[in-house]
Amino acid sequence: MTAVTTRASLRRGQAQGTAAAQGPSPSPGTGRPRKPLGILRKAIWVLITLIVLAAFWSVDISWDALATFPQKLVHYLGLMFLPPAWAKFPDALGATMLSVAMAWFGTVLGIVISFPLSLLAARGLMPAVVRWPLRGVFAILRAVPEVVIAVLMLSVTGLTAFTGALAIALGSIGTLGKWGYESFESVDRGAIEAATAAGASKVQIMRWGVWPNAKPDVLAFWLYRFEISVRASAILGLIGAGGIGKMLIDNIQFRVWDVVGMLMIVVVVVTMLIDQISGTVRARIITGRWELPVVSALRRRSARRARALASPTVREDEGSLR
């Protein structure tokens, strides 16, 4: 079984035309189907190669700047991290809190606005006249980068953290709205049918047939969107909306490299930390139990060891058991 699927997928890979294994050419009589010619496929590959080559040829870049780049990189990395300016760490922490606050408030505002809209955009509650314009709005908001939204809002509220939060809110309405109506529409039809059969109104169907089913997904999306917003808030700071990004761009412009190095460490650590926490909570929402990153791995390992001690033969098919 395994061998068959593998060979099938091998052949599929070969047909994709990407550096696949150069197997022996199929000899007649083995029962293997002939490889398709795929002129169209080859044409597409030629076209892609041409586009890439054209881009390299025509772009206005002096590539010789690359020659000195490694030296420069080492030089600047040395300036940044040998050693980073930890004296400014308290300031950085304050700026980080501002960025996180911006991301949080923006996401909450986005959720509050997008949730009812995504309900309206889902099939089953409203006629198509309402649904499609809403979906169009979501699509446009998704296509415009948050940074551009922020640039637009500058004239209205000035360059503050509040502007950043509003930009994040507007940006998240697009994604959250889309994810919302998609998860409302992908729920199991059974509960909806049952509610309909019991005489529920459209609103009641949404409340008792759709929402309980879609809830875990929707909550997880909200958290995931918060992760994206944290990154976005750092970026918005870079164009001046306050927080860690503002501190970074100021120090980059004045070439205070040791502070830049410290700030980069803070950005990386905070982003990874928030991703990790949010990921853990999301897994809890979806699966219903806590999977702590280190603790669970250790627990699993000790359980495996205990099992191996109890009966050494089990170890062989442990993989298939789980």
Next chain:
Amino acid sequence: MTDAAVLADRSARPTKPKTGWRTLGIVLVLAAITVWAAIAIGVDFGALVRNAQNASNTLIQLVQPDYSFFPQTLPALMQTVQMAVIGTAVSIVIALPVSFWASRATNPNSVFLGIVRLIMNVVRSVPDLLYASLFVTVVGTGALSGVMALVLFNLGIMVKLISEALDGLDRGGQEAALAAGATWTKANRAAMLPEVAPSYISQAIYVLELNIRASTVIGLVGAGGLGMLIDKVRTFYQYHYLSMIILEILVLVVLLELLSSYARKRLAR
């Protein structure tokens, strides 16, 4: 009330777990965080009302894009597309070996694996605009720093997605190759690479789509493309020019999205 309770008791229905207090607690904590955030960023919805005049002027200019500005945007538009294409091409070439190093299924050396994964996690958590502003100061303004920022930004995403795809693959072919005496490199090349190829191509298209978005904004810090133009017109508050640029970005992004979803659907078959 009691009747209902008795009824519920008599039926074979399991009792509902009591989560009311916990839900209330969670909601309260979340609300407290929201209030703290609102205070920290100085929420001021009044400002929106006060500046309504400004906002309506901006909006009026925004809904009237100046189409005569289009020829002037063409070089920047071209540069955006060029940066996206070059960035994608370079990063998918680098990402291929790195993702094989970053997957447990294809890298038997757990120390090396851990180091590669750690580096990629760090690379991934730096935002694209930050890479761009760093490279602009190191190598100067222009498309080169943009391309380099895109490459690093892509590398993080590509390596994560492809190494996860590798983790989920059927390892029968690889096992067979190893048993037949192949080295890990040979086994991965012969058995794992063809299997991962479809998702590799599909991720490459996805990354191109991301790049078009990213390359429109990294110019804001001086890394070339439409973003530089945005920066220029925004300092002069020329919103009818700005809306023309946004319109171009919209068309570009939507076109790429359509192309990418079509191509990926074809690949999935």
